[in-house]
Amino acid sequence: MPPTHLAAELRLPANWLDYGLLAIYFLFVLGVGFLARKSVKTSLDFFLSGRSLPAWVTGLAFISANLGATEVLGMAANSAQYGVYTVHWYWIGAIPAMVFLGLVMMPFYYGSKVRSVPEFLLLRFDKSAHLLSSVLFAFAAILIAGVNLYSLAIVVEALLGWPEWVAIVVAGFFVLAYITIGGLSSAIYNEVLQFFVILAALIPITVLGLKRVGGWDGLTDSLTAQKGGDFVTAWGGTGIGSDNPLGANWLTIVLGLGFVLSFGYWTTNFAEVQRALSAKNLSAAQRTPLIAAFPKIFIVFLVMIPGLVAAVLVPKIGQASSGLEYNDAIPYLMGQLLPNGVLGIAITGLVAAFMAGMAANVSSFNTVFTTDIWAKYVKRGQEDAYYLRFGRLITVLGVLASMGTAFLASTFSNIMSYLQTLFSFFNVPMFVVFIIGMFWKRASMVSGFWGLLAGTVSAMVNYFVIYKQGVIDIPSDQGANFVSAIVGFVAGAVVMVAVSLFTRPKPIEELQGLVYGTKSPGMSEPAAEGDDAWYRRPALLGWGAIILAAACYIPFSF
Amino acid sequence: MSEFSEKDVQRSVTELETKSASAARLFDIRRIIGLLFVVYGVIVTICGIAPSDGSLDKAEGVNINLWTGLAMLALGLFFLVWLKLRPAAPPPPPVGMEERELGGDH
Numbered sequence: 001m002p003p004t005h006l007a008a009e010l011r012l013p014a015n016w017l018d019y020g021l022l023a024i025y026f027l028f029v030l031g032v033g034f035l036a037r038k039s040v041k042t043s044l045d046f047f048l049s050g051r052s053l054p055a056w057v058t059g060l061a062f063i064s065a066n067l068g069a070t071e072v073l074g075m076a077a078n079s080a081q082y083g084v085y086t087v088h089w090y091w092i093g094a095i096p097a098m099v100f101l102g103l104v105m106m107p108f109y110y111g112s113k114v115r116s117v118p119e120f121l122l123l124r125f126d127k128s129a130h131l132l133s134s135v136l137f138a139f140a141a142i143l144i145a146g147v148n149l150y151s152l153a154i155v156v157e158a159l160l161g162w163p164e165w166v167a168i169v170v171a172g173f174f175v176l177a178y179i180t181i182g183g184l185s186s187a188i189y190n191e192v193l194q195f196f197v198i199l200a201a202l203i204p205i206t207v208l209g210l211k212r213v214g215g216w217d218g219l220t221d222s223l224t225a226q227k228g229g230d231f232v233t234a235w236g237g238t239g240i241g242s243d244n245p246l247g248a249n250w251l252t253i254v255l256g257l258g259f260v261l262s263f264g265y266w267t268t269n270f271a272e273v274q275r276a277l278s279a280k281n282l283s284a285a286q287r288t289p290l291i292a293a294f295p296k297i298f299i300v301f302l303v304m305i306p307g308l309v310a311a312v313l314v315p316k317i318g319q320a321s322s323g324l325e326y327n328d329a330i331p332y333l334m335g336q337l338l339p340n341g342v343l344g345i346a347i348t349g350l351v352a353a354f355m356a357g358m359a360a361n362v363s364s365f366n367t368v369f370t371t372d373i374w375a376k377y378v379k380r381g382q383e384d385a386y387y388l389r390f391g392r393l394i395t396v397l398g399v400l401a402s403m404g405t406a407f408l409a410s411t412f413s414n415i416m417s418y419l420q421t422l423f424s425f426f427n428v429p430m431f432v433v434f435i436i437g438m439f440w441k442r443a444s445m446v447s448g449f450w451g452l453l454a455g456t457v458s459a460m461v462n463y464f465v466i467y468k469q470g471v472i473d474i475p476s477d478q479g480a481n482f483v484s485a486i487v488g489f490v491a492g493a494v495v496m497v498a499v500s501l502f503t504r505p506k507p508i509e510e511l512q513g514l515v516y517g518t519k520s521p522g523m524s525e526p527a528a529e530g531d532d533a534w535y536r537r538p539a540l541l542g543w544g545a546i547i548l549a550a551a552c553y554i555p556f557s558f
Numbered sequence: 559m560s561e562f563s564e565k566d567v568q569r570s571v572t573e574l575e576t577k578s579a580s581a582a583r584l585f586d587i588r589r590i591i592g593l594l595f596v597v598y599g600v601i602v603t604i605c606g607i608a609p610s611d612g613s614l615d616k617a618e619g620v621n622i623n624l625w626t627g628l629a630m631l632a633l634g635l636f637f638l639v640w641l642k643l644r645p646a647a648p649p650p651p652p653v654g655m656e657e658r659e660l661g662g663d664h
Binding site for chain 2: 017020021024025028031032035036038039040041042043044045049050051052053057112113114115119123185189192193196197200203204207208211212280336337338339340341342345384510512513514
C-alpha cells in the first residue's frame with residue numbers, strides 16, 4: 001500500500017554528506033545509461049538487451065524490479081499492522097510462483113522467442129486477446145509508474161523538504177534519461193546496482209532497530225504483550241471463521257495469495273518476465289526467477305523487522321493519536337537510528353527503490369507499446385531502425401505521461417489504494433488465460449479474449465459491488481483482494497472452458513512450443529559450456545528454494 | 559489479413575539477434591558496482607573512524623558508519639576481484655543464422 005501521506009515530524013537531519021552520497025548515486029545511474037548506449041543497435045537491444053544477459057544479472061534485476069519502494073515501505077507498514085503474517089507475501093505468496101515460472105513456463109516463453117507477454121497471447125490465441133492484454137498492460141504500467149513517482153515525491157518531501165513537483169520532475173528526468181539512452185540494458189544494470197544499495201539501506205536499519213528493542217526476544221516479548229501471541233506467528237488465528245485483523249484464513253491465504261494473486265503477478269507481469277526474456281540462453285532464462293527466489297526468501301526480514309520494531313517503539317502507530325501512519329515505519333526508524341553517513345545511504349536506497357519500481361514499468365511499457373501495439377496495429381512493416389527510434393520516443397512520452405499521472409494522483413488521496421487493487425485484478429485473469437492456454441490444447445482461439453474480459457470484470461464486480469457495498473463482510477482491503485483474486489480466477493476459467501467448447505481450436509501445427517507437450521522448433525540449441533554444473537541446474541535451484549521457504553515457516557508456526 | 563505466427567516471431571527475432579550489439583558491446587556491470595561500493599565504502603568508513611558521541615548514542619552505541627563502510631568496501635572489492643579473476647568471455651565472432659552459444663559464463 002503506497003504512502004498516501006507522511007507525518008509532518010519525519011524530517012530527517014540530512015546534511016551535505018548525505019546529499020553527496022545521493023548525488024554520487026545519480027551520477028552512476030546516468031553513467032550506466034551512457035555506457036550502455038554503445039550496445040544499442042537494434043530494437044532487440046533496446047527492448048530486450050539483445051537476449052544476451054547472464055543469469056546472475058537478470059536474476060538480481062528480477063528481484064530488484066519487485067523491490068520498489070512501494071513494496072518496501074508497504075510491507076513494513078503491513079508488518080506494523082498485521083505482524084508476522086507478512087511472511088506469507090514472501091514465502092507462500094512468491095516462491096512457488098517464481099519456481100513455477102522458471103521450471104515450467106520459461107521453456108515456452110523463452111523458446112517461442114516472444115518479445116513480450118502479450119505477444120505470447122497473440123501466438124496462442126488471436127489478435128483480440130493480444131490487443132486487449134496489450135492495452136490493459138500499457139495502461140496499468142503507466143499508472144503504476146506514476147504511483148511510484150508520486151510516492152517518491154511524498155516521501156522525499158516529508159524526509160528532505162523538497163516540494164513534491166521537484167521530486168517528480170527530477171526523478172522522472174533521471175529515469176527518462178537512462179532508459180531512453182541505454183534501453184533495457186541500462187534499466188537492468190541499474191536494477192542490479194539498486195539491489196545492493198537497497199540492501200545497504202535496510203540492513204543497518206534492521207540491525208539497529210533490533211538492538212533498540214532488545215534483540216529478537218525483546219521484540220517478540222514486547223509485541224506479544226502489546227498485541228497478543230498471534231502477532232508474532234505466521235498462522236496463529238487463521239482458522240476458518242476465526243477473527244484476525246487481516247480478515248483472511250489459511251485457505252484464502254494459500255489459495256488467494258499463494259496461488260492466484262502470486263502466480264498472476266510473478267508468471268505474467270511483463271515488468272518481471274521481461275527480465276528473464278533478456279537472458280542469454282534458456283538455462284539462464286530459467287534460472288532468472290530461481291536465482292531471484294533466494295534473496296526473496298530472506299529480504300522479508302529486512303522489511304518485516306523494521307515494521308515490527310516501529311510497532312514496539314510507537315505502540316499506537318496507525319492510529320490518529322500517535323501522529324504516525326503505518327507507512328511511516330521505515331522513515332521513522334531512519335530518523336531515529338541512523339547517523340549522517342549511513343543516513344545518506346539509506347536515503348539513496350529509498351530513492352533507488354522508487355526509481356527501480358518506476359523504471360521496470362517504463363521499460364516494459366515501451367516494449368509493449370512499440371512491438372505489440374504500434375508495430376502490429378498502427379505502423380506495420382517498417383525497418384527495425386524505425387521501431388528503435390519510436391521506442392525511444394515512446395519512452396519519453398511514457399515518462400511524461402507518468403509524471404502526469406503522478407500529479408493526477410496527488411489530487412486524490414484515496415485513488416492509490418484503488419489503483420493497487422485494480423492492478424491485482426489485471427494480473428489474475430492474465431494468469432488464468434495463460435495457464436489454461438498453456439496446458440489445454442483445446443482452448444480455442446477466441447477463448448483467450450473472453451476469459452480475460454470475464455475474469456477482469458468479475459474481479460472488479462466483486463471488489464466494488466460485493467465488498468465495498470458490504471454485500472459480504474470482509475474486514476480488510478487485503479482480505480478482499482484475496483477473495484477478488486479467487487473470483488476472477490474462477491470466472492475467467494469457467495468462461496474460457498465454456499467458450500472453447502463451442503468455438504474453433506487452433507490447429508496443432510500452430511501451437512508448437514506454446515503448449516505443454518509440444519516443443520518449440522527453435523529450441524534445439526546445445527547447452528552452453530558450464531551450464532550443466534550442479535549449481536546451474538534449474539530443478540535443483542527451484543526445489544531448493546521451495547524447501548528453504550517451507551523450512552523458514554517452521555520457527556514461526558509453533 | 560495474414561496470420562502472425564510463431565514462425566514469424568522466430569524469424570524476426572533470430573534475424574535481430576544476429577545484428578544485435580548487446581553481446582559484443584555491453585560493458586560489464588561488475589566494474590560499476592565494484593566502483594560505486596568502493597567509493598561509498600571509503601566515504602562512510604572515514605565517517606566512522608572518528609564518530610561523534612551524538613552519532614554513537616543515536617545508533618545504540620554501535621559505530622554503524624564504520625561497520626557499514628567496511629561492509630560496502632568489502633562488497634565493492636569482491637566485485638572487482640571477481641571481475642579480475644573471471645573476466646567476461648570475449649564476444650563470439652559474428653555468425654550467420656547459426657547458434658552461437660559457445661562462450662563461458664560470467
